[in-house]
Amino acid sequence: MVLASATLLAPCANAVAQAGYPSRTVRLIVGFAAGTGPDIVARVLAQKLSENWSGTAVIVDNKPGAGGLIAASEAARATPDGYTLMLGETGQLSIAPSSYNRLPYDPAKDFVPVSQVVSSDFVLLVNPQKTPARNVPDFVEWARRQNRLVMGTFGAGTPGHFGAHLFADAAKLVSEPVHYRTTSDALGGVFAGDVHAVFASVGLAAPNVKAGKLAALGTTGGSRTSLPGVPTMKEQGYPSLEFTSWFGIVAPAKTPADILAKLSQDVVKAVQSPDSRARLEEAGFRVTGSSRDTFARIIAEDKETWGKAVAATGFKAD
Incomplete structure (x- = not known):
């Protein structure tokens, strides 16, 4: 009988625990x-x-x-x-x-x-002072003339890392990744000219793009983002580059x-x-x-x- 009572009381105890959460x-x-x-x-x-x-x-x-x-x-x-x-x-x-x-x-x-x-979504960013391209096809042609593409990432094994690989593969470019500790560090690499481009989240990119510090070439979602003037990769001839x-x-x-x-x-x-x-x-x-x-x-x-x-x-x- 005691065991039965304890069993019946268990759901009540859980309800009390939930009602009291969080208490700190x-x-x-x-x-x-x-x-x-x-x-x-x-x-x-x-x-x-x-x-x-x-x-x-x-x-x-x-x-x-x-x-x-x-x-x-x-x-x-x-x-x-x-x-x-x-x-x-x-x-x-x-x-x-x-x-x-x-x-x-x-x-x-x-x-x-x-x-x-x-x-x-991600957005492909470049330094407008160091890279003349303002859209993805022009950037691909520019990168080919450099004989290499150096992409910054916000860490090995991150979406930005493998997104950069997907981009290079779709554009038929040879890409060299440079892995940074944080997204801010990766953007710093673009500012300094140590890397040609980086994929960053639209949220992180937007202030720098609106301030003219970085140029946004294309986004990776199925539709345009809060950067409405920036076309998607699909719109620019890269339908496989849709990742978020x-x-x-x-x-x-x-x-x-x-x-x-x-x-x-x-x-x-x-x-x-x-x-x-x-x-x-x-x-x-x-x-x-x-x-x-x-x-x-x-x-x-x-x-x-x-x-x-x-x-x-x-x-x-x-």
């Missing part, structure tokens, strides 16, 4: 530096979650480096109680399993999806199901609120706010898609 500060780990696209997403989301949670603090903890692997490794080891979350992205969760021999975490086993919150990145909230594996359910509901509500949506769209993102099941499917499908790109490069990192 929540840490949101981001694998990229302050001021980058992922950081913008995290801070918009953290602010709205805090408001909706009656002022409970949500602290953004930037852990840049290694294309997000440092952050993912730390988040995977966190206590699975809902108080440490990660803003995960395509490279960490869908590309890394194919591109690393010894990954310090297993995306499928160490994390559980909460919600995909935004997606982002996404960001979403994940939690350490074994986080209680009731906490995950509340988190998913609250994250979707936060990201789809009118003010959050406006801020994120202004920064160049497409707001989604998916269910847990939908996000899990996206991670799995992109693992297969990007795995083919990784295999084509022969890239493997330790």
